[in-house]
Amino acid sequence: MRRRTILKIGAAATAFGVAGCVHQEGDGLDDGSTVTVESFSSSVMQDGDARESASYSFEDGGLHVTGVILGSDACKDADLDSVEYEDGRLVFDVVTVDAEDAGDACAEVLTPIRYEAVVEITYQVQPAVVVRHDGEEVEATEGTGEGGGGEVGALTGSEFEVVEQHGEYEESAEATWNEDDGSLTVEGVIEGSNLCYTAELEDAELLPDSLDEQLRVSVRSFEDAAEDEMCGQQMVGVGYSFTAEFEGGLPSSVYVVHSTGWEQEIQR
Numbered sequence: 001m002r003r004r005t006i007l008k009i010g011a012a013a014t015a016f017g018v019a020g021c022v023h024q025e026g027d028g029l030d031d032g033s034t035v036t037v038e039s040f041s042s043s044v045m046q047d048g049d050a051r052e053s054a055s056y057s058f059e060d061g062g063l064h065v066t067g068v069i070l071g072s073d074a075c076k077d078a079d080l081d082s083v084e085y086e087d088g089r090l091v092f093d094v095v096t097v098d099a100e101d102a103g104d105a106c107a108e109v110l111t112p113i114r115y116e117a118v119v120e121i122t123y124q125v126q127p128a129v130v131v132r133h134d135g136e137e138v139e140a141t142e143g144t145g146e147g148g149g150g151e152v153g154a155l156t157g158s159e160f161e162v163v164e165q166h167g168e169y170e171e172s173a174e175a176t177w178n179e180d181d182g183s184l185t186v187e188g189v190i191e192g193s194n195l196c197y198t199a200e201l202e203d204a205e206l207l208p209d210s211l212d213e214q215l216r217v218s219v220r221s222f223e224d225a226a227e228d229e230m231c232g233q234q235m236v237g238v239g240y241s242f243t244a245e246f247e248g249g250l251p252s253s254v255y256v257v258h259s260t261g262w263e264q265e266i267q268r
Contacts, residue, residue: 035063035083035090035121042078042115043255044071044099045265051112054131054140063090063119067140068112069133071096075106078113090127092117095134114265155215157245160201162238165192169237173256175266182246186266189237190221190258196231198224199238202259206251213251217242220259 045068054067069078077099084091094115131140173188190199202218221238225231250268257263 035119037080037083037117037119039118040080040115042113043263044074044077045112045114045263052133052138054133054138056129056131056140056142058121058126058142061120061122063121063129065092065117065119065129065131065140066115067094067131067133067138068114069094069096071111071113073106073108074111075099075102076111076113078115080115080117083119085127086130088125088127089130091130091132093132093135154247155204155206155244156247158201158204158243160240160242162198163187163241164239165195165197165236166239167234167236169235171237171258171260171262173254173264173266175254175256175268177250177268179250182248182250184215184244184246184250184254186217186242186244186254186256187240188219188242188256188258189239190219191260191262192221192223192236192238194223194231194233195236196223196225196229197221197236197238199240201242204242204244207255213249214253214255214265215244215251216255216257217244218257218259222259 052068052070054065056063056065071077075098076096079095079097081093081095083093094117096113129140129142131138169189169191171189171191173186176185176187178185192198199219199221202220204215204217207214207216219240219242223231252268254266255263256266
């Protein structure tokens with residue numbers, strides 16, 4: 001996963017890269033309007049559909065742009081190349097790049113990469129938003145800023161338990177939304193290297209400024225053996241169940257990350 005924060009540096013310009021701010025005169029914006037790119041993050045979708053998409057939302061003085069860009073092989077990641085004004089339009093150029101940990105052997109398969117840019121913006125006239133992927137404009141839909149599921153509430157409690165250990169160790173995760181009691185349950189399987197492996201919750205958090213109100217759940221597998229215990233050398237799958245409780249609304253998606261490197265986004 002690539003995640004970085006870009007600070008406002010202040011500049012008078014009509015175009016800028018991800019480390020800058022624009023003070024724009026003309027192009028349909030009044031003098032004094034500003035744009036600051038605050039953060040950009042991306043992650044490979046292990047089980048996502050190989051389709052490109054983009055969406056954006058203006059809310060509370062911010063502009064959120066999310067999407068999926070396709071990498072040409074399994075070693076690609078996404079980056080925000082530039083943001084600039086063109087004839088009154090605010091244009092985001094998202095590009096694919098070699099991942100920081102890319103090796104020499106990369107599977108030649110189309111790889112969907114999810115990204116999110118968070119922008120602070122002030123304006124007198126709301127600009128049109130254009131998103132380009134590797135130089136090609138993609139259709140960008142405007143959202144309501146409510147993630148399709150209403151106002152997300154606060155995460156008030158959670159419970160994690162290991163359900164079972166079994167020979168099937170194909171990693172997986174499924175999510176269930178329960179509006180009646182305001183809870184969300186993730187049931188999954190994480191890989192273990194021997195028969196002494198178990199699992200625990202590393203972290204669960206609502207991603208700040210997420211367009212689709214996403215809950216990120218991180219699960220870790222580890223060896224839990226006594227000092228003299230012999231552990232059978234067999235790959236196993238450790239089943240787990242995680243339930244999060246919310247006061248208010250439920251998030252619209254869950255991003256599950258395993259310590260093995262496996263990850264998956266689950267939409268409501």
